[in-house]
Amino acid sequence: MTLRPHLAPFDELLAVVPEGARVLDVGCGSGLFLALLAWHGRIGRSVGFDASEQAIGVAREMCARLPEDRQLEFLVRDAGEAWPEGDFDVISVIDLVHHLPYELHRPVLQQAARRVRPGGMLLYKDIGARPRWKALANRVQDLIVARQWSRYANLDQVISWVREEGLQPLDCRPVHRVCFPHELGAFIRPRG
Numbered sequence: 069m070t071l072r073p074h075l076a077p078f079d080e081l082l083a084v085v086p087e088g089a090r091v092l093d094v095g096c097g098s099g100l101f102l103a104l105l106a107w108h109g110r111i112g113r114s115v116g117f118d119a120s121e122q123a124i125g126v127a128r129e130m131c132a133r134l135p136e137d138r139q140l141e142f143l144v145r146d147a148g149e150a151w152p153e154g155d156f157d158v159i160s161v162i163d164l165v166h167h168l169p170y171e172l173h174r175p176v177l178q179q180a181a182r183r184v185r186p187g188g189m190l191l192y193k194d195i196g197a198r199p200r201w202k203a204l205a206n207r208v209q210d211l212i213v214a215r216q217w218s219r220y221a222n223l224d225q226v227i228s229w230v231r232e233e234g235l236q237p238l239d240c241r242p243v244h245r246v247c248f249p250h251e252l253g254a255f256i257r258p259r260g
Contacts, residue, residue, distance in 0.1 A: 077243045077250055078104055081162070081191055084239075084254050088112050089157035094180055095119075095164030099127025099142055106134050113139040115154070119146040147176050151183065159183050160191040165221045173221045174229050181233035184257045190235055194221060196242050196249030223251040230255050 082104060085091065089111050093102050096116030105111040118124055127142040134140070143152060147164065159180045165173050177192070184190050197220040227237055235255035243250045 076163070076248065077193065077245060077252060080243065080252060081160070081193060082108060082110065084189070084191065085110050085158055086189075090114055090155065091158045091160060092152060092154070092156040092183065093117070093160045093162070094151070094176070095147055095161065095167070096123075096127060096142065097163070098123045099130055099140070101160060101162050102140050102142075103127070103130050103134065106131075106140055113141075115141045115143065115152045115156075117143040117145045117152060119144070147179075148172070151179070155185055156183065156188065157185065158189045158191060160193075162191070162193045163195065165192075165194045165226075166219050168219065170219055173219075173226075177221075177226060177229050178233050181230045181235050181255070181257075184235060184255070186257050186259045188257050189238075190230060190253075190255040190257075192226060192230075192251075192253035192255070194251055196220075196244075196251045197222075198242070198249060221251075223253065226251075226253060234258075 085105055087110055091102060091105060091111050091114040093116035096102060096118045099116050102114050102116045116127060121144050124142045124144045131140045161180050168176060181190055223240060227240055235257050238254040238256050240253040243252055
């Protein structure tokens with residue numbers, strides 16, 4: 069987790085989250101994104117959930133080291149279960165989709181898009197499939213760390229699915245860090 073912010077474009081994701089935002093982080097893993105947001109004082113009360121009890125345990129331990137006014141909650145649940153209720157300014161789906169079976173890519177992203185309130189934002193980041201030699205680095209890392217084979221989502225398809233739910237793309241593009249390709253998407257739900 070120490071190296072991850074340098075290998076992935078977290079700085080670009082942090083920059084677009086409005087100050088004081090309430091964030092729902094879907095598939096939050098060990099809670100790194102919410103912790104970075106909280107540490108920089110960018111968010112209000114926020115929630116992250118993940119299917120891994122071990123990852124959520126790490127997130128809760130990390131949360132205990134944050135300043136007391138940072139209110140983060142981490143829950144163990146699968147993306148296919150009921151999502152936490154509430155009004156969120158930002159829904160983030162970071163490095164989750166490639167862990168899901170192909171048939172769940174669209175439903176999970178569309179459910180995330182439906183949860184975005186008017187004027188709110190959906191943030192998407194996942195590993196990229198191009199160039200292939202860099203994508204191999206992602207696959208090897210996932211085989212070692214997560215013990216699973218990556219299932220890439222095509223960014224153009226992600227944009228299409230999210231648009232079907234009424235969100236408009238703000239910034240969607242590939243980003244390369246060291247030897248790792250990433251795909252970023254920031255989408256907004258128009259007001260009214």
